Amino acid sequence: MADLPAWQALNPQDRVNRLSTTIKSAESSAHGDWISVTSDTSHGPGVLAGVPFSVKDNIDVRGFATTAGSRLLDDTPATADASVVSVLRDAGAVVVGKANLHELAFGITSNNGAFGPVRNPVDPARSAGGSSGGSAVGVALGVVPFALGTDTGGSVTIPASFCGVVGFRPSTGRYAGDGVVNLSTSRDTIGVLARTVRDISTVDEVITGEPAAPESVAGLRIGLPRSRFRDLDPEVARVVADFLSTVERTARLVELDLADDIEVGAGNDLVFFEAPHLLARRVRVERARWLERIASPDVRALVESMCSAPITPDAYQAARAARWRLRRTYAEAFRRVDVILSPTCPVPPPLLGEDDVITLNGRQVPVFPTVTRNVSPGTVAGLPMLSLPAGSTSTGLPVGVLLEAHPFADTRLLRVAETLGHS
Secondary structure: OOOHHHHHOOOHHHHHHHHHHHHHHHHOOOOOOEEEEOOOOOOOOOOOOOOEEEEEOOEOOEOOEOOOOOOOOOOOEEOOOOHHHHHHHHOOOEEEEEEOOOHHHOOOOOEEOOOEEOEOOOOOOEEOOOOOHHHHHHHHOOOOOEEEEEEOOOOOHHHHHHHOOEEEEOOOOOOOOOOEOOOOOOOOEEEEEEOOHHHHHHHHHHHHOOOOOOOOOOOOEEEEEHHHHOOOOHHHHHHHHHHHHHHOOOOEEEEEOOOOOOOHHHHHHHHHHHHHHHHHOOOOOOHHHOHHHOOOHHHHHHHHHHHHOOOOHHHHHHHHHHHHHHHHHHHHHOOOOOEEEEEOOOOOOOEOOOOOEEEEOOEEEEHHHHHOOOOHHHHHHOOOEEEEEEEEOOOOOEEEEEEEOOOOOHHHHHHHHHHHHOO
16 A cells, blocks of 8 residues: 555554554665654544655654764754644654665765665665655655655655655745755755655645646646756666657657756855754764764765865855856746756666766766756756656666756646656
8 A cells, every 4th residue: 555545545443553564564674764663653633644654864753863864963852843744744644753864865875874775675785866765765665655855956856766756846945944954055845755746746735735726738848958868878768768759749849958057066065055054053062073973984075075175155155146047047948848857867776885986878977966967956946846757777777757847836847747647
């Protein structure tokens, strides 16, 4: 039982029984997707009464410690829910537990050195993606019908693609941002992962109060940025091409030139300037001792770099200016098209341990900028973004396509995604 309608069709006693099974499944998972699991299944009435969900462990849930997947934070339980968690619990949903992630949400493999790696649900030797890897795996395995993650630079859409589920990053600012171990005020948002777009829409409506009203997508114009279709893994290219061959029967495909979207350094500079200040609000030990408490080598190196060579205010201002230029570039593109579509990731899920380099078309390439290449620009611009399952490689590894829309055209994006998912 994996989707929301199946849960909502159960009578109250069957939901209680099913919740007990859900908790046992979470406790026994061999995929490293949970950090903590509850035994409390109490809940109130509402449209989600008795429906379980997981919460990435960098989001506050009352009664649970918020670790952000790291020993850097203490294990004192949170005294209040993050607002997004609160509204879902008010609708009757039940937090089953806290999901594992890339340490401090600072990476895209979820190969966590403190709590263990999150394993791909199709091939446990491979990465589930990150940083919201545990959230995606719990949904993919059918333990919970939906999960909360967070997204700075692709941390919801990447694991959704690698795990074969739907991952929705709302427009930056659409969801309340309190109660989160943040990395960036400019780019962070809570997001939702589920098995279907319709389930995402249901959760989004509970969170925002904005109904997902039916909307015609006749004459849909889909933009295809040329740069994002270059240098793809051949299997990814094949799956996406097959998906587009179906889509173009009902939509008009328009080639776009978004140039290089944004300089990688500018997007990173936003995070590296903001993250040290935001983490300091959550970490109780002095900054000189941070590194000794970070278990993942890649995260330790990032934090060390941020602290030893901080981004200057001038570089930060330049990064902000680049962000506004990017938003204008997108605004111009959305005068020509309704949504933008590209492969979510240029490569299939890498093997666990491939944290630094992977092979792409016979070359050794860096993991982080390669995997985030297509998803990063929209996160800088603050767009609503959704990764939709497109198919599988010949070995069964999931491949996703990324949809992007104009800022705060979230319900439009969800409607289009649901239509394309049924194409």
